[in-house]
Amino acid sequence: MRELTQRQKDVATFISTFIKEHNYAPSVRDIADHFQFSVKAAHDHLKALEAKQVIKTKSGISRSIEVIGSEFFPREEMIQIPLIGSIAAGMPLMSEENTEYLLSIPATMLRNTRNTYFALRIRGESMIEEGIYDGDIAILRKCEVADTGDIVAATVGEEEMGITLKLYYPSNGNIELRPANSTMGPIITRSCKIHGKLHLLIRNYA
Amino acid sequence: MRELTQRQKDVATFISTFIKEHNYAPSVRDIADHFQFSVKAAHDHLKALEAKQVIKTKSGISRSIEVIGSEFFPREEMIQIPLIGSIAAGMPLMSEENTEYLLSIPATMLRNTRNTYFALRIRGESMIEEGIYDGDIAILRKCEVADTGDIVAATVGEEEMGITLKLYYPSNGNIELRPANSTMGPIITRSCKIHGKLHLLIRNYA
DNA sequence: TGTTTTACTATACAATTGTTGATGTTCTTT
DNA sequence: AAAGAACATCAACAATTGTATAGTAAAACA
Missing domain, CATH: 1.10.10.10 (Winged helix-like DNA-binding domain superfamily/Winged helix DNA-binding domain)
Structure with a gap:
C-alpha cells in the first residue's frame, strides 16, 4: 500500500x-x-x-x-463531557439528568478515550494555591481510587453534604484531604468516597 | 404552534x-x-x-x-479555535499553516461567536500569581486594543522576538506589561502590538 | 519487461430514499 | 359540537444514490 x-x-x-x-x-x-x-x-x-x-x-x-484518522487527515476526536453542577454547592448527582450542558473536549487533551469524564464548576478558594480559582470548570476522570498528591473530587460522610475538590493524602488508616490554601485546614477522615481525579481545568475570563 | x-x-x-x-x-x-x-x-x-x-x-x-437549536434540543454550538504555538517560544504566526490543531469550544463559554479566537500554549511562570501555569493553554480573542488590567498577548518590538502574556497597564504615554510574578519586573515600552485578550484558560493534569 | 496501481469514461441496474395522495382515529382546544 | 393538531396506515411514484460491467491509458514499481 x-x-x-x-x-x-x-x-x-x-x-x-x-x-x-x-x-x-x-x-x-x-x-x-x-x-x-x-x-x-x-x-x-x-x-x-x-x-x-x-x-x-x-x-x-x-x-x-x-x-477517520490518518496521517494526512487527522481527525479531531471529540469527547462529550457532562457538566453536572457545582462543587461544594449541594449535591451534584452523577446522573445525566443533572447535566447542565455537554462540553466537547478534544481527545488529545485527555488521557484515555475509554474512561468516563465529568465536569464540575469550582466554588470557593480552597485550591487557590494550585491555581484553581472560583468559577473554574474542572474536568475529572471518574475513578474510585487515587494516588498520593492527586487532586480528587470526594464526598466525606453523607453524599448530600456535597463534593469537595482537594489534594489526596492517605496516611496509615486515615485520609487527609488537603486544601491548597494556607488559611484552611485539611479534612482528616477515616473514609471518604472518591468520585474522580482532576484531569483538565478550564477558566473563563470575560 | x-x-x-x-x-x-x-x-x-x-x-x-x-x-x-x-x-x-x-x-x-x-x-x-x-x-x-x-x-x-x-x-x-x-x-x-x-x-x-x-x-x-x-x-x-x-x-x-x-x-438545530431548540428549547428541547439545545444544540451545542461549537467554535473551532486554532492552537498556533507556544507563547514566548519563537514566533507563533497568526496563520492557519501554523495551526497545531483545532480546539472545539462550546460557544456558551465564549463571549461572542463572531469574534476570532486563537490559542497559545503558555511557557514560563510569569503569570503564576494569576493562576496561569506553565503548560496551560490560553484561548484569546483577537483584538488590537485592551483595557487596563486585561491579560493580553502582545509583542514588544520585533515580532520575531515572540509573544508574551501579561497584564496590560497603560500610563501616560507608556505601556506597562506586568507579569503576575513578584520575582519579575514589568516591561515598560512606548509601543507594543496587542494580539488578543485572554478569554479562556485550559490546564491539563495527567 | 511485465505487473500493479492510479485514474479515469460511458452506461446501466437496483437499492435506497424522499415525497405524496387518499384516508382514518384520537386527542385537545375553542 | 366543531376545528384543528397530532398520529397513524397503505400504496405508489420519482429522485437520489450505491454499485457494477467493460473497457482505456498512463504512471509507478520490481
Missing part, C-alpha cells in the same frame, strides 16, 4: 470540507460532479481512500462517508 | 442519538423502522419537527437531517 496521491488528497479534502459545510456527507455523485469525472471514478476513489484508511463507508447506505 | 409532544420528542431524540452513533443522519425509513410506524408517519414527523424548528432538512437529499 502506497501513500496518498495528490488526487486522493484532493478528494479527501473535498469530502472533509463538504461534511463541514453541509453537515452531511457528499454522495458519490456530489464528488463526481465537483471533480467533473464519472461516478465510477468517484466510487473508485472512495474504495482507494477506504483501503488506505482515510475514510470509512457503509455499503448501501447513502452519504455514509466518515473521515 | 404548540410545543413538542412526547412522541415528537422521542423522534427528535432518536434522530439525535442516531447521528451521534452512526455519524450520519437516519433516513425516513430508519426512523419508521425504529418506531414501527409507516414511512409517511416518519415523514410527517420530520415536517412537524422542522416546522417547530427542531430539525432542518434539505429537500431531496438523503440523510440530510440536522438537529
Whole structure:
C-alpha cells in the first residue's frame, strides 16, 4: 500500500470540507460532479481512500462517508463531557439528568478515550494555591481510587453534604484531604468516597 | 404552534442519538423502522419537527437531517479555535499553516461567536500569581486594543522576538506589561502590538 | 519487461430514499 | 359540537444514490 496521491488528497479534502459545510456527507455523485469525472471514478476513489484508511463507508447506505484518522487527515476526536453542577454547592448527582450542558473536549487533551469524564464548576478558594480559582470548570476522570498528591473530587460522610475538590493524602488508616490554601485546614477522615481525579481545568475570563 | 409532544420528542431524540452513533443522519425509513410506524408517519414527523424548528432538512437529499437549536434540543454550538504555538517560544504566526490543531469550544463559554479566537500554549511562570501555569493553554480573542488590567498577548518590538502574556497597564504615554510574578519586573515600552485578550484558560493534569 | 496501481469514461441496474395522495382515529382546544 | 393538531396506515411514484460491467491509458514499481 502506497501513500496518498495528490488526487486522493484532493478528494479527501473535498469530502472533509463538504461534511463541514453541509453537515452531511457528499454522495458519490456530489464528488463526481465537483471533480467533473464519472461516478465510477468517484466510487473508485472512495474504495482507494477506504483501503488506505482515510475514510470509512457503509455499503448501501447513502452519504455514509466518515473521515477517520490518518496521517494526512487527522481527525479531531471529540469527547462529550457532562457538566453536572457545582462543587461544594449541594449535591451534584452523577446522573445525566443533572447535566447542565455537554462540553466537547478534544481527545488529545485527555488521557484515555475509554474512561468516563465529568465536569464540575469550582466554588470557593480552597485550591487557590494550585491555581484553581472560583468559577473554574474542572474536568475529572471518574475513578474510585487515587494516588498520593492527586487532586480528587470526594464526598466525606453523607453524599448530600456535597463534593469537595482537594489534594489526596492517605496516611496509615486515615485520609487527609488537603486544601491548597494556607488559611484552611485539611479534612482528616477515616473514609471518604472518591468520585474522580482532576484531569483538565478550564477558566473563563470575560 | 404548540410545543413538542412526547412522541415528537422521542423522534427528535432518536434522530439525535442516531447521528451521534452512526455519524450520519437516519433516513425516513430508519426512523419508521425504529418506531414501527409507516414511512409517511416518519415523514410527517420530520415536517412537524422542522416546522417547530427542531430539525432542518434539505429537500431531496438523503440523510440530510440536522438537529438545530431548540428549547428541547439545545444544540451545542461549537467554535473551532486554532492552537498556533507556544507563547514566548519563537514566533507563533497568526496563520492557519501554523495551526497545531483545532480546539472545539462550546460557544456558551465564549463571549461572542463572531469574534476570532486563537490559542497559545503558555511557557514560563510569569503569570503564576494569576493562576496561569506553565503548560496551560490560553484561548484569546483577537483584538488590537485592551483595557487596563486585561491579560493580553502582545509583542514588544520585533515580532520575531515572540509573544508574551501579561497584564496590560497603560500610563501616560507608556505601556506597562506586568507579569503576575513578584520575582519579575514589568516591561515598560512606548509601543507594543496587542494580539488578543485572554478569554479562556485550559490546564491539563495527567 | 511485465505487473500493479492510479485514474479515469460511458452506461446501466437496483437499492435506497424522499415525497405524496387518499384516508382514518384520537386527542385537545375553542 | 366543531376545528384543528397530532398520529397513524397503505400504496405508489420519482429522485437520489450505491454499485457494477467493460473497457482505456498512463504512471509507478520490481
